Amino acid sequence: MTILLTGANGFLGKAIGHHFAAETMIRLGRTTGEVRADLQQELPLLPVADLVIHAAGKAHAVPGTAAESAAFEHVNVGGTRRLLQALSQAARLPRYFVFISSIAVYGLEHGVLIDENHPLGATDPYGKSKIEAEQLVEKWCRDNDVVCTILRLPLLAGKNPPGNLQAMIKGIAKGYYFDIKVPPVKKSMVLIEDVAVFIEKIYQIGGTYHLTDGYHPGFSEISHLMARQLGKRKPKAIPYVLIRTMAYVGNFLGPRFPINIRKLEKMTNTLTFTDQKARTITNWQSRAVLEHFKI
DSSP, X not given: OEEEEESTTSHHHHHHHHHTTTSEEEEEESSSSSEXXXXXXXXXXXXXXXXXXXXXXXXXXXXXSHHHHHHHIIIIIIHHHHHHHHHHTSSSOOSEEEEEXXXXXXXXXXXXXXXTTSOOOOOSHHHHHHHHHHHHHHHHHHHHTOEEEEEEEOEEEOSSOOHHHHHHXXXXXXXXXXXXXXXXXXXXXXXXXXXHHHHHHHTTTOEEEEOOOSSOOOHHHHHHHHHHHHTOOOOOEEEHHHHHHHHHHHHHHOTTSSOOHHHHHHHHSOEEEOOHHHHHHHOOOOOOHXXXXXX
């Protein structure tokens, strides 16, 4: 089988590429890969592939300007549109398409065991761009009789993670990360290697799915795990009132300040998703993040 993989050098893309190493892999990237093109502005000439896994995209950034907000549209929507156009011009269409999306499409700050039928209500630039990209992919696959799979993923765990987990690691290593004294807060997470395993199980079937480890660890559990692996003491917990005051200050100081009200709400509200659909259809079994997450 021939696989076209975008975002192959990304955090998840590397795990996907490693899992499918026995297959013929065509990597599409801006500066590396068998096909080199910037999907924001180029329409690449693509070889024939049986399966397309579209993992490229912009995330892990809080926009501070209108231009930074627009970048999500350019990369996640414009890049997807150009990829689909290029596939339409190839000598043969792929049989299967897997799109890596995000739970951000729901626009939720809290909730328990949300399923895939929940309304898509994102209003932020990232979430909105993922909604529009999903819609482009679904329509293209439907029009071209291509089996479509969409994975709405939560926080991804794996070695040297980006985004919030990387910020936690650095904060704990340098001694400036603190837990918050609040009731236990649960967050859905999944290991990147388990995502790759699920892709192999589902790409011929299609559908929209959540993936989690089934336990939904809290930030304090993750921070304590990181501290043990770094050989540090577990982070001290500070009162919620104090951190909330700092978060209000962060609203005025901008994105470089480590905390603001939006980040605080994410850290102190439970938000979990059910992946019962994925487990039922494929008998996929995930591993516990707290047992297998190595930083």
